[in-house]
Amino acid sequence: MIVTKEAIEHIESVEKDAIIFLGIKASGCHGFEYELKLMEKSPPSAVDDCADVTSAYGWETVQADSITFMIPKDQYMYFEKATLDLHVDGFNKYLKWVNPLEASQCGCGESVTFFPV
Secondary structure, X not given: OEEOHHHHHHHHHHOOOOEEEEEEEEOOOOOEEEEEEEEOOOOOXXXXXXXXXXXXXXXXXXXXXXXXXXXXXXXXXXXXXXXXXXXXXXXXXXXXXXXXXXXXXXXXXXXXXXXXX
């Protein structure tokens, strides 16, 4: 997984030493949606204390400067070749995934379909 310098700076402007949960959930018109949640506590208690963030298979962690990303091991394959980038559209800024495993996106960009892995 690659996190661009711009994305790192954007996240660090909100939360220094952030711990972020990344996941994929069934949602939207194209089937799946990326999840990105800022966690309150450091691992492993962050995972144990957050009832809606669980993994039966354990965790992969990715370090990008001061940011720690926690990804369920059974979902890591969707993030392994992906890039998290900061997208600027006029006055709006948001984090956007560039992922070669995406087969398509819905019109609003909220949900995606993946190629089989």
